[in-house]
Amino acid sequence: MVPGTPPAPQALPPGTPPNGTVPGAPPAALPDQPAPGAATTPQATLPPTRPPEPVATDLQTAPVPAGQVGAVDAQVQRLQAPVEVRPVTAVQGERIDRRPDFALPPQAQVVERVGDRDILSIVGAGVAGAAAGAAAAYFIRSDDNDRLSRGSRDVYYERLPRGLSRETIVRENGVQIVTIENEYGDVIQRSRIAPDGRETVLFYDPYAEDDTRPNYYADVGADLPPLRLEIPEDRYIVDVRQPDEELYYETLVAPPVETVERIYSVDEVRRSPRIRDKVRRIDLATINFAFGSDQIAQDQVENLQALADAVKRVIDENPAEVFLLEGHTDAVGSNVANLALSDRRAEAVATALTEYFEIPAENIVTQGYGEEDLKVDAQGPNAENRRVTLRRITALVKPVETAGAPRQ
Template identity: 45%
Template sequence: MRRDGATAPSVVPGSAAATPPPGRAQYAPPTVAPAFQRAPTVAAPLPPPPRHDNIKPLAIGAAVGAGVVAGALIGGTIADLHNERREVVEDGRTIYTEPDRIIVRDPSGQAYVRGDDIYRFRYGARDIRTETVGGETRTVVVRPDGTEIITVVGRDGQMLRRIRRDRGGREVVIIDNSYRDPRAVGGFYVDVPPPVVNIPYDRYIVSADDASPDVIYETMEAPPVERIDRRYSLDEIRYSPNVRMRMPSVDIDTITFDTGSWTIPPDQAAKLQVIADGINRALQRNPSEVFLIEGHTDAVGNDVDNLSLSDRRAQSAAELLTQQFNVPAENLTSQGYGEQYLKEQTDGPSRINRRVTVRRITPLLNGGTASAAPPPR
């Protein structure tokens, strides 16, 4: 029995082929609490995260020291945030606001965290400007070579598109988040059955600690485990576990975190090299691939702290991939899931649960037609 009173989580992947290898059953497969397999009680859209309208470029090398990324959001502990968190109740939901993200708790007990990817793009930028065009807000990050990364946000504060524009003016849409399926509860939760996994467990959830570089690269390009019948918005992918789990993933168990911390220790930072190599190899084939970095915690502490903490862990890994291993920031997005997906089924401290995961989500964004880069606009 979980400490929140729910029954033990049920396994989401649904086939015997997903059985973990001998001796690893206690660590796999990750599970999802029953509450997160149901639609939210409040069907309104999630509020947007706090905005970063005054982001300044961060010079290359300015935030790296002793092998650890340092900075306002990289490295810290959850205790640092308690005095900055504010709590209000709106439309039946409790909303916790921090300087750079929000946590929303639905009356059903489900909770979600929302952050802002744009903050990561400041590293190595030549210029950053924000402009409003026709009610849409565009944040334009200009790289030293003249390439522009454009993030478009709608009137309601929700991201609509992310575009890369080269010096010649050619545009490629990396993320189109403007599509909203009317069946998606609140525009972010999709109720679909769990996938049936017919590939070996260790190729569906790949352990970075055990896998060869070639296996990691192959996972970064692996097709969905089931046919994708439509394209999904980024919000639907982030907040709908059975959508997300149609793609294989790599558990970056070479990196774990201290309790309450999102700092990546110096001796672990270099272990992201093989992950970065796999992502960059995939990007050489298709420069528009999108990878979701997922953050997790153990079951110690409260769910609000754990959601904030896990989201920061995911962002730490994403920033490190960019700052030290040259993975383009616009090809990464991050999301925290708190204690919702435990690998080791324990309510106590667990280093294996304090981890990050990466999965390619391009086929989900593009409806399964992402075998090649989208044409320029």
């Protein structure tokens, strides 16, 4: 390895299975106690981190053997201490009759509600990844509840200690999608539980209760040095006019281009362009949205086939993979309208991948960014700016399997 290659990560505590999969655990007897055998220590606090470094070029460019994407990612995570992932059902909840009403973050206000999405404004806050207004920053709280629960046979909610809540979606086949959220609706953990009780952790925030972490508005990547890219840009940002399954697959299984200092919540990743830049992206130039529209033309759905096949290959190898679909617009219209439109575009592609190509909905998260990241620097209508981007963010949002650990 050349200088800059991160050391191998420390092993997870004994008994912690690889691949984000944990055995099912019974709920505790009391609502404020963990399950028998579950971790009883407080949530982890943010550890000191070393500055990130570019991942060695040979690791970035070497082919990833089938089924080894987690082992390669583990060479890039530079965690200062092991992270123990708790079962999503470790704490017993109190059943409630509907989804809780989430609080607004401090100093935030709803500028507009567009459909089922809130556009928030935080006066005086420089929110990363938000379209900036004259005196406020705007961002959209994406909500994937309807997309995940479509076609389910049951959905129920529980109140947990410390202001958390838990949603359980029960699919027709008995699979449960369980999500824990904080008082603001930010996701703390999402897991898929099979009918036999086996749990696959999709993402997990070990620092959710750390009072010393950056506040809600902070860009957690703001203090990181500029990204140093050591591979060709066309391998870092894939933008091809013809669908290419092999290129998509190679891009998705490639490790982050920079070491990962700690685990981030999925919402921290959504809100920080610098953290998202740690992983490669695919610009879906094969899908073009009409001006002001979030509809995928029927004759373009087949253009998603190659991408869907690549994503499915990755998930078949490791069912715990997580992908972020980002929606974008051109610069025509208001920031608020464009944020809502871009979020709907990301959701439209996510829905198509599930309904047409059977990609599990829970493996995809979405977020709209409006006009903040123009591909073409143009203030007028521009089709290339009306796009969706895909990234594999697994290594950012949970501890991945230790290199060499047995697969289960």
